[in-house]
Amino acid sequence: MAYDKFDVLTSTAYPLPTENVDTDQIIPARFLKATERKDFDINFFRDWRFEQDGTPKADFPLNKDIYAGSKILVGGRNFGSGSSREHAAWSVYDFGLRCVISSAFADIFKNNCLNVGVLPVQVSAEFADTLFAAIMADPKTEIKVDLPNQTVTLVATGESESFVINTYKKENMLNGFDDIDYLKNIENEIAAFAETRPF
Amino acid sequence: MANTLFDKVWDSHVVRQVKDGPDVFFIDRHFIHEVTSPVAFLGLESRGNSVVYPERTFATADHNTPTINQHLPVEDPLSANQLDALENNAKKHGISHWGLGDVNNGIVHVVGPENGITLPGATIVCGDSHTSTHGAFGAIAFGIGTSEVEMVLSTQCIMQPKPKSMRINVNGKLGLGVTPKDVALYIISKQTTSGATGYFVEYAGDVFENMSMEGRMTVCNLSIEMGARGGMIAPDAKTFEYLKGRSQTPKGADWDKAMKYWETLYSDENAEFDVEFTYDAADIEPMITYGTNPGMGMGVTKSIPLAENVEGGVDTYKKSLGYMSFSEGDSMIGKEIDFVFLGSCTNGRIEDFRAFCSIVKGRKKADNVTAWLVPGSHKVVDQINAEGLDKIITDAGFVLREPGCSACLAMNDDKIPQGKLSVSTSNRNFEGRQGPGSRTLLASPLVAAASAVSGVVTDPRTLLV
Numbered sequence: 032m033a034y035d036k037f038d039v040l041t042s043t044a045y046p047l048p049t050e051n052v053d054t055d056q057i058i059p060a061r062f063l064k065a066t067e068r069k070d071f072d073i074n075f076f077r078d079w080r081f082e083q084d085g086t087p088k089a090d091f092p093l094n095k096d097i098y099a100g101s102k103i104l105v106g107g108r109n110f111g112s113g114s115s116r117e118h119a120a121w122s123v124y125d126f127g128l129r130c131v132i133s134s135a136f137a138d139i140f141k142n143n144c145l146n147v148g149v150l151p152v153q154v155s156a157e158f159a160d161t162l163f164a165a166i167m168a169d170p171k172t173e174i175k176v177d178l179p180n181q182t183v184t185l186v187a188t189g190e191s192e193s194f195v196i197n198t199y200k201k202e203n204m205l206n207g208f209d210d211i212d213y214l215k216n217i218e219n220e221i222a223a224f225a226e227t228r229p230f
Numbered sequence: 231m232a233n234t235l236f237d238k239v240w241d242s243h244v245v246r247q248v249k250d251g252p253d254v255f256f257i258d259r260h261f262i263h264e265v266t267s268p269v270a271f272l273g274l275e276s277r278g279n280s281v282v283y284p285e286r287t288f289a290t291a292d293h294n295t296p297t298i299n300q301h302l303p304v305e306d307p308l309s310a311n312q313l314d315a316l317e318n319n320a321k322k323h324g325i326s327h328w329g330l331g332d333v334n335n336g337i338v339h340v341v342g343p344e345n346g347i348t349l350p351g352a353t354i355v356c357g358d359s360h361t362s363t364h365g366a367f368g369a370i371a372f373g374i375g376t377s378e379v380e381m382v383l384s385t386q387c388i389m390q391p392k393p394k395s396m397r398i399n400v401n402g403k404l405g406l407g408v409t410p411k412d413v414a415l416y417i418i419s420k421q422t423t424s425g426a427t428g429y430f431v432e433y434a435g436d437v438f439e440n441m442s443m444e445g446r447m448t449v450c451n452l453s454i455e456m457g458a459r460g461g462m463i464a465p466d467a468k469t470f471e472y473l474k475g476r477s478q479t480p481k482g483a484d485w486d487k488a489m490k491y492w493e494t495l496y497s498d499e500n501a502e503f504d505v506e507f508t509y510d511a512a513d514i515e516p517m518i519t520y521g522t523n524p525g526m527g528m529g530v531t532k533s534i535p536l537a538e539n540v541e542g543g544v545d546t547y548k549k550s551l552g553y554m555s556f557s558e559g560d561s562m563i564g565k566e567i568d569f570v571f572l573g574s575c576t577n578g579r580i581e582d583f584r585a586f587c588s589i590v591k592g593r594k595k596a597d598n599v600t601a602w603l604v605p606g607s608h609k610v611v612d613q614i615n616a617e618g619l620d621k622i623i624t625d626a627g628f629v630l631r632e633p634g635c636s637a638c639l640a641m642n643d644d645k646i647p648q649g650k651l652s653v654s655t656s657n658r659n660f661e662g663r664q665g666p667g668s669r670t671l672l673a674s675p676l677v678a679a680a681s682a683v684s685g686v687v688t689d690p691r692t693l694l695v
Contacts (some may be wrong), residue, residue, distance in 0.1 A: 038533035041329070048543070048545070049549060051523050051542075051546065053660045055658065055660040055662065055663050056660065059662055060640060061640065062476045062640070063266075064294065064306075064308035064311075064312055064640065065268075065269075065270070066272075066311055066312055067272060078662050082319060083666060108424070108543075112424060113454075113658060113660060114639075114658075115266070115357060115373035115374060115375055116265075116375075117357075117377060118376075122351065134422060135427065138393075139429055139459075142375060142378070143376075146375060147377065188291060197250050197251045199251025200252075209252070210377070210378075210381055211279075211380065211381055211385065213248075214381060214387050215384070216256065217254065218282075218385060219247055221256070221385055222254055228256065228258060229488065230258060230352065230480060230484075
């Protein structure tokens with residue numbers, strides 16, 4: 032499914048410093064029964080955002096008006112662990128987020144994000160702490176994520192760190208391409224390879 | 231050049247390397263289930279693509295299926311719709327499909343090996359993180375997202391950077407009541423829930439050499455719970471013995487040819503790993519978790535660690551214990567439980583039922599415990615009946631349910647209620663994993679059985695002597 036291109040994003044951010052946020056929290060299994068991809072924002076962090084009766088939990092960062100409309104989420108270490116459900120990445124995207132920043136991501140979640148147009152930005156633990164502190168001090172803190180230059184910057188102070196992304200994935204994100212575009216282009220090469228497989 | 235087992239299998243599946251990018255990685259076997267595949271088929275069709283190698287994909291219904299009355303129509307319309315979608319997509323694209331009620335139906339990571347689809351040296355993916363299970367056979371197997379499911383359907387490849395390599399050695403003799411699940415939970419408690427992120431693990435040492443194929447599957451299954459993409463064990467005589475004659479394994483001359491290749495699948499003597507850990511079997515006791523990720527585990531007789539003694543943030547640790555309604559320093563032994571769940575792709579195989587029965591035989595289920603015993607497949611059910619375990623189970627006051635993922639992730643009606651405490655042989659103790667507000671203690675089938683007959687968390691060794 033196509034996604035909007037990613038270039039330079041400047042936005043306020045939701046802070047979620049809890050560590051080891053697993054994809055069962057990002058979207059609980061009972062909301063994975065759809066057969067098409069739409070409206071996954073509704074149950075994004077369902078059990079952390081809402082009481083069982085549907086009342087929003089006022090103190091949860093994603094419910095606070097002061098952060099509303101942010102396109103970045105700054106998460107705690109080991110963000111997105113557990114289940115491979117891509118629905119978690121879809122729910123991030125559908126909620127309006129285009130970038131998750133953390134000091135460490137779980138592998139599958141990170142891959143899924145890249146495949147659906149959400150940029151996972153891995154920063155040092157120190158820089159993550161700097162970002163959390165800045166957001167806590169001023170909820171309107173803006174963060175600039177510059178994909179072409181691979182930098183993430185606190186706009187107010189200019190504090191900045193570079194991040195890693197391979198050239199191939201970077202080009203994909205910049206252009207809104209995905210891996211199937213690439214793979215279909217080399218299908219003859221794949222077919223020849225398949226012939227060599229013993230089973 | 232000396233290569234690791236992982237190198238040998240990975241490198242032989244690279245179609246091409248993308249400059250400063252991932253490898254184009256060929257997939258031999260692809261499993262699909264009803265939850266993570268429907269959107270992939272929609273994507274495939276919207277692009278006008280077809281399934282290039284339908285014979286390499288295998289569909290089974292498991293995540294969202296009821297575990298009672300499977301002969302009746304599925305009541306939940308959303309679940310029924312997903313099951314229909316899987317069946318229709320499989321039929322339309324010429325993919326084999328083991329739906330509800332099929333003799334081969336069961337949990338994808340149980341039925342794959344059972345039917346000989348899982349082979350040494352193969353690459354295997356599925357839209358499910360516990361695909362790592364198949365590494366027990368010396369395959370490279372790992373979970374993928376739905377975009378990648380679509381890639382495999384339409385091109386038989388995915389694009390993956392090669393993970394780093396880790397070897398975990400466990401040597402020595404396991405003590406009484408210590409099972410493969412305990413070995414895995416012990417390793418994860420040492421590595422933490424993220425310690426192996428970015429790595430693919432090879433398990434080595436005499437503990438794994440002496441382990442049954444079922445036990446190896448349990449260990450490899452849990453690799454993802456320390457963040458590893460997958461785990462694998464070099465195939466040996468036990469592996470080949472398990473596979474020989476299964477319905478989809480190579481036969482005759484093809485078997486001999488395959489064997490020649492499979493016998494080369496081990497890490498060369500001087501092969502280098504990016505990182506290596508060694509543990510002593512004697513240090514492992516029956517394990518139990520006390521928190522909200524699988525890394526929060528300890529010996530069943532131990533006390534919950536103090537926040538100051540654990541790695542990671544104190545706030546996260548306290549949030550976790552708060553969710554569980556436990557306190558630092560609490561002992562787990564003697565805590566009253568409400569539910570016991572035996573099953574899942576981690577512990578839903580015949581050995582797990584044998585272990586459970588070894589304790590409940592001649593005893594009775596505690597009145598305060600609701601127990602769900604869910605075999606991993608119909609073949610497991612048949613074996614349970616053939617060995618007379620069904621009678622032991624019934625005599626002890628338990629009921630055997632029908633195969634499926636069940637309360638491991640509680641997508642169906644098998645949900646642990648709010649606040650209730652469950653001893654579960656599954657793989658995840660995340661908040662709400664077994665139902666909103668449920669509290670999960672991960673443990674082996676022996677700990678589950680001992681707790682089921684005692685009504686409280688119990689060290690199985692006290693019932694085994």
